[in-house]
Amino acid sequence: MKFGPVPLDEAEGAILAHSTVVGERRLRKATRLGAEDIDAFRAAGVREIVVATLADDDVGEDEAAGRLAAALGFTGIEARPPATGRVNLHATVSGVFTVDKDLIDSINMVDPDITVATMPPFAPMIEGQMVATIKIIPFAVPEAMLQRAIELARRREAFRMHPYTPLKVGVVQTVLPSIKASVLDKTLRVTEERIGRTGSTISGEIRTPHAAPEVARAIEDLAGESDMVLVFGASAMSDPDEDVIPAAIRASGGVVYRSGMPVDPGNLFVLGEREGKPVLGAPGCARSPRLNGFDWVLDRLMSGIPVTREDIAGMGVGGLLMEIPTRPQPREPAAPKTSSQGQQAKVYAVLLAAGRSSRMGGPNKLMALFDGKPLVRRAAERALASKADGAVVVTGHQKERVREALAGLPLRFADNPDFADGLSTSLKAGIGAVPQDASGALIVLGDMPGVSSADLDRLIDAFRKAGGGAVVRASHEGKRGNPVILPRALFPAVSHLEGDTGARHLIETGGLDVIDVEIGKGAAIDVDTPQALEAAGGVLQD
Numbered sequence: 021m022k023f024g025p026v027p028l029d030e031a032e033g034a035i036l037a038h039s040t041v042v043g044e045r046r047l048r049k050a051t052r053l054g055a056e057d058i059d060a061f062r063a064a065g066v067r068e069i070v071v072a073t074l075a076d077d078d079v080g081e082d083e084a085a086g087r088l089a090a091a092l093g094f095t096g097i098e099a100r101p102p103a104t105g106r107v108n109l110h111a112t113v114s115g116v117f118t119v120d121k122d123l124i125d126s127i128n129m130v131d132p133d134i135t136v137a138t139m140p141p142f143a144p145m146i147e148g149q150m151v152a153t154i155k156i157i158p159f160a161v162p163e164a165m166l167q168r169a170i171e172l173a174r175r176r177e178a179f180r181m182h183p184y185t186p187l188k189v190g191v192v193q194t195v196l197p198s199i200k201a202s203v204l205d206k207t208l209r210v211t212e213e214r215i216g217r218t219g220s221t222i223s224g225e226i227r228t229p230h231a232a233p234e235v236a237r238a239i240e241d242l243a244g245e246s247d248m249v250l251v252f253g254a255s256a257m258s259d260p261d262e263d264v265i266p267a268a269i270r271a272s273g274g275v276v277y278r279s280g281m282p283v284d285p286g287n288l289f290v291l292g293e294r295e296g297k298p299v300l301g302a303p304g305c306a307r308s309p310r311l312n313g314f315d316w317v318l319d320r321l322m323s324g325i326p327v328t329r330e331d332i333a334g335m336g337v338g339g340l341l342m343e344i345p346t347r348p349q350p351r352e353p354a355a356p357k358t359s360s361q362g363q364q365a366k367v368y369a370v371l372l373a374a375g376r377s378s379r380m381g382g383p384n385k386l387m388a389l390f391d392g393k394p395l396v397r398r399a400a401e402r403a404l405a406s407k408a409d410g411a412v413v414v415t416g417h418q419k420e421r422v423r424e425a426l427a428g429l430p431l432r433f434a435d436n437p438d439f440a441d442g443l444s445t446s447l448k449a450g451i452g453a454v455p456q457d458a459s460g461a462l463i464v465l466g467d468m469p470g471v472s473s474a475d476l477d478r479l480i481d482a483f484r485k486a487g488g489g490a491v492v493r494a495s496h497e498g499k500r501g502n503p504v505i506l507p508r509a510l511f512p513a514v515s516h517l518e519g520d521t522g523a524r525h526l527i528e529t530g531g532l533d534v535i536d537v538e539i540g541k542g543a544a545i546d547v548d549t550p551q552a553l554e555a556a557g558g559v560l561q562d
Contacts, residue, residue: 021160022073032058034071035159042066050081050104050159078160081105085154087166088127088134091173096181097151105156111145113183114218116323118142119152120178127172131165133157138179140338144319145181152179182323186219189250190242194230194264196254207252207307214309218322230254235268239299243272248321249299256304257288265290265301274299278329282336286313291332298327311341365459365488367480367505369403370450371396373466374416374439379548380560384418386466387425388547388558394425395547395558396466403464404429406476414450416440442520451506451514459488460505463523468502469556470542479505482537490533494543500536501543507532 023037036051042060051057053071061069074080079087082102089099089107096115100108111117119138127136138152145151191211193204204227212222223246228234235251242249257263260279269276274294279301281289290301298321306314316335320327373396377385386396396413403411412432415422416439423433434453438445447463454461460483462476475494483492483505492505506514506523513526527534547553550560 021075021078021158023070023158025068025070026073028058028061028067028069031061031069031071034073037070037072040069072159074160075162077163079163079166080160081156081158084134084156084161084166088136088154088169088173091170092136092154092179093173093177094179095177096183097179105159107154108150109152109154109179110150111147111181113181114147115145115181115183116142116319116325117145117151118180118182118325120176123172123176123178127169130169130172131161133161134165134169136178142316142320142325144315151181182325184218184220184323186221187215187247187322188223188245189215189220189248190223190239190246191225192235192238192242192249192251193225193227194235194252194254195227196230199254203307204252210307210309211250211252214306214315215318215322218319220322230264232264232267232271235264236271239268239272239274239294243294243297243299246297248297249294250302251290251299252302252307253304257290257301260290266292269294269299269301272299278332281313281317281332281339283313283316283339283341285310285341286316286339289313289317289332291317291327291329313339313341365484366409366455366457367407367460367462367483368454368458369406369408369411369462369464369476370447370454371400371403371411371413371464371466372443372446372450373399373422374414374419374436374446374449375443375466376417376440380550380553383560384421385547385553385558385560386422387418387561388553389561390469390556390558394561395469396422397425397429398469399464399466399471400426400429400431402471402473403462403476404431405473406462407480408462408476409458410455412450412453414446414453416446442518444517444519444521447514447517447523451511454511458508459483460492460507461511462503462505464503465546467546467548468542469547469558470545471503471539472542475539475542476503478537478539479503482535483507486533486535490535491527492535492537493527494539495536496538496541496543498536499544501539502546503543 031053034053036047036049036053039049040047042064045060085105085107086102096113097109098112117139119141124136135155208225224242226238228238239249251265253265266276266279269292272294274292276292278291280287285305286303288303292299302314305312317327373386388395390398412434414434414436416436419435432453434449436446436449451461479492479494489507494501494503510526545556547556547558
């Protein structure tokens with residue numbers, strides 16, 4: 021393949037190297053140029069263009085990608101049609117992805133222009149997600165190179181999706197005077213959610229004293245009706261051989277393969293088996309929904325992949341996972357939370373006022389009058405009148421008009437030039453403007469006229485009472501709503517949000533306690549349409 025500028029008279033049949041606009045025509049990169057295309061360039065006064073000219077033994081990018089995909093062996097995965105030199109491969113089932121790394125490495129060594137990229141081995145995937153992609157980097161590759169890659173691909177299966185198998189899971193929880201029933205209840209709920217994504221269910225739960233004989237009997241009782249037994253200890257494991265959980269597994273007639281794993285969080289994990297059924301000692305971090313080493317083992321077992329002591333030992337590289345700020349002994353101690361007012365945690369309100377009010381049909385809903393006052397000013401005044409230590413307003417659409425409506429108020433402003441890209445951009449702008457001494461950010465939507473200063477105070481009081489480390493969320497009749505207070509521990513995760521996505525996913529997967537505070541119907545009333553605004557007592561302005 022030759023690449024470079026050629027005279028226009030020699031370009032017919034070549035491949036256009038770069039997308040370009042010629043008169044009223046837009047020609048995409050990789051277009052094979054025909055006579056009409058050449059005439060359009062000539063009419064535009066172009067005399068030379070950059071193209072790729074294929075040699076006789078070159079294979080076009082789409083054909084090459086399609087042929088390599090056809091040669092690869094895989095199960096539970098489908099290859100999509102080639103386009104722009106790429107074939108994407110997607111899971112047809114939910115489960116765990118495995119890959120033959122040596123095979124993929126050997127294919128990628130054939131030629132830098134022939135590439136296969138995959139998800140990491142043992143990654144949990146959902147049906148429809150992309151697990152691998154084949155990309156031919158230039159417009160074509162030599163037939164000989166493609167054939168070498170195809171020969172390697174045909175040697176053995178490259179990757180596979182191992183579908184989840186729904187299991188019945190028994191749960192044993194040990195009890196000490198120091199552990200609250202609410203902690204045990206939460207553990208059961210988190211466990212039910214954790215295994216629920218695989219279709220598995222809890223077959224039974226037994227709570228016993230923290231002693232090996234009692235735990236052993238509980239394991240025996242549950243094993244008969246369960247495919248797997250999980251044991252949560254009320255006290256952390258101190259002795260990998262004689263502590264309660266490993267001792268109980270052995271006393272029940274089982275075997276312990278390994279106590280401890282090189283994954284953090286997840287170190288205090290116990291891998292055992294009884295009569296062919298897995299018996300796992302859960303680390304303390306498994307009481308949280310956040311990812312930990314326990315998940316790695318569960319995912320494999322629930323997709324039919326055996327886990328050995330050697331597998332556990334091999335999890336150390338890549339096993340340093342995200343910190344769980346709420347666990348009793350974080351790796352890095354958090355700085356003490358103080359404020360000039362002597363309160364345990366400082367909270368700053370973040371008022372989101374950057375949206376386009378697209379469902380209003382033109383008018384900006386934040387300018388609607390409520391009792392003669394613009395809605396955005398009403399929201400800002402209520403935030404300032406609350407116990408918040410200050411307020412930041414995120415502006416975007418009609419930012420000058422919004423600022424004018426807020427004139428004279430002691431506010432900080434954060435401009436969001438990317439407001440059209442969705443809610444996540446405003447959240448990122450607002451969190452980025454919060455002072456460094458903030459323990460939490462009270463996220464206030466500008467279009468909720470029913471939220472009062474007293475409502476905000478209830479949220480702030482709950483946040484401070486909880487020590488400034490929990491998520492606090494407004495609710496109405498048990499249903500979640502807004503506003504919400506995000507603790508500082510979630511600030512870094514906000515920066516990874518994309519599109520029209522709020523913080524709900526972070527709240528549900530962040531591993532932090534969530535406190536719902538009933539504030540009444542104001543938590544559920546926003547004014548996204550003219551009808552809703554009118555029903556709430558507002559008057560739209562042009």
